[in-house]
Amino acid sequence: MRDKTKVIHEGYEKDSQATMAVPIYQSTAYEFRDATHAANLFELKELGNIYTRLMNPTTDVFEKRFASLEGGVAAIATSSGMAALFNTIANVAEAGDNILCSSKLYGGTLTLTAHTIKRFGIEARYFDPHRPQELEALIDEKSKLILFESISNPSIDVADFEPIVKIAQKHRIITAVDNTVATPIHCKPLKLGCDIAIHSTSKYTTGQGLAIGGIVVERESLVDLLKENPRYTHFTTPDASYHGLVYTDLPLPPFSLRMRLALLRDLGNTPSPFNSWLFIQGLEHLPLRMRQHSDSALEIAHFLEDHPKVKKVNYPLLPSNANYPYAQKYLNNGASGLLSFEVENFDDALKIVDRTKLFSLVVNIGDSKSIITHPASTTHQQLNAQELKEAGVPSGLIRLSIGIEDSADLIDDLKQALEG
Ligand SMILES: *Cc1c(COP(=O)(O)O)cnc(C)c1O
Numbered sequence: 001m002r003d004k005t006k007v008i009h010e011g012y013e014k015d016s017q018a019t020m021a022v023p024i025y026q027s028t029a030y031e032f033r034d035a036t037h038a039a040n041l042f043e044l045k046e047l048g049n050i051y052t053r054l055m056n057p058t059t060d061v062f063e064k065r066f067a068s069l070e071g072g073v074a075a076i077a078t079s080s081g082m083a084a085l086f087n088t089i090a091n092v093a094e095a096g097d098n099i100l101c102s103s104k105l106y107g108g109t110l111t112l113t114a115h116t117i118k119r120f121g122i123e124a125r126y127f128d129p130h131r132p133q134e135l136e137a138l139i140d141e142k143s144k145l146i147l148f149e150s151i152s153n154p155s156i157d158v159a160d161f162e163p164i165v166k167i168a169q170k171h172r173i174i175t176a177v178d179n180t181v182a183t184p185i186h187c188k189p190l191k192l193g194c195d196i197a198i199h200s201t202s203k204y205t206t207g208q209g210l211a212i213g214g215i216v217v218e219r220e221s222l223v224d225l226l227k228e229n230p231r232y233t234h235f236t237t238p239d240a241s242y243h244g245l246v247y248t249d250l251p252l253p254p255f256s257l258r259m260r261l262a263l264l265r266d267l268g269n270t271p272s273p274f275n276s277w278l279f280i281q282g283l284e285h286l287p288l289r290m291r292q293h294s295d296s297a298l299e300i301a302h303f304l305e306d307h308p309k310v311k312k313v314n315y316p317l318l319p320s321n322a323n324y325p326y327a328q329k330y331l332n333n334g335a336s337g338l339l340s341f342e343v344e345n346f347d348d349a350l351k352i353v354d355r356t357k358l359f360s361l362v363v364n365i366g367d368s369k370s371i372i373t374h375p376a377s378t379t380h381q382q383l384n385a386q387e388l389k390e391a392g393v394p395s396g397l398i399r400l401s402i403g404i405e406d407s408a409d410l411i412d413d414l415k416q417a418l419e420g
Pocket of ligand 1 (some may be wrong): 080081082083106108109149152153171178181199201202203212213214365
């Protein structure tokens, strides 16, 4: 099946009521047939529903559909994108270990890796995703994960996958890619040789800003990387917390199995069935929406590039952009709806933000409604002029998340805001 068919049909087998729409199984727990059935489920002799902290039939459809869309074999849905990121790190690293992270990350991922996991004894070491040669010098025997974003938020950089994957394979380290901005419609990290794809489903997956959620997708045959690999002995030796279970001994995707049985069990950062149902609705039109987000973003990028009040426009599909060669190489069907542009100074930027009528001033992305933000007065307010420069956030920088309204109306709105 192709993507546009998968998002409609994959992973749903109609139950006894034969409902066309996937039902919301709003239930905390499930009845066992008898005591033997219950024991078999807990021993994994049989697979089935136990308790919604671990699994749920509505969430299961969402997980299967998303895994298939990413070209993976299994997925674990979580209560947020940040939970998906934390669970991925916790599934591979423990106190004394380190992870290698792109320096171009989402703000929450930066604070998670630089501060929160540090208190758990896990060190984050940062590399530039356009200079992957820096990566090799950071690796040692305690390195457990390479983490980067396919299209980074907010800097809108496209990672140079090929050399990163080469280094990861040489050292037999798991690579995880936050694919939130690109979505599987524009980028398929698992097909590019990465092991794990992570998403905040709060963004383009719901598409309408309806719910917070996340998902972690595992590639096929990850077991081959885990076996006889001294970095990941917790997958290949008995887990005392699950009466001696060895994850790689079972014929199931081991990364997802451990995340479900050990991490969802103990951390409980599971989505509600209702939110999984909302994500299923969103996925159905994800391919159509991404095409529109992307086409409009490119059109608006060209409009801004030609406008005399605009100093610079950042969008990966503009030939003037440093990311253009990477976008050509790694992205398909467009480059998503995020773009940024620079005007003369802080005050001009504020005026433009205030004059727009269709764009809402919001700190979110991936909504069908267009969004405008001025990082220097909001997300990056605490930085001084020099720090702003180093972070790649000039004081006149404005970021747009282009929605799916008519692009001519969005251009009219930006035009009156720039010239007002
Ligand atoms: C929003 C976002 C996250 C965090 O997701 P939440 O669902 O808000 O927890 C992580 N990574 C990227 C790239 C994001 O845009």
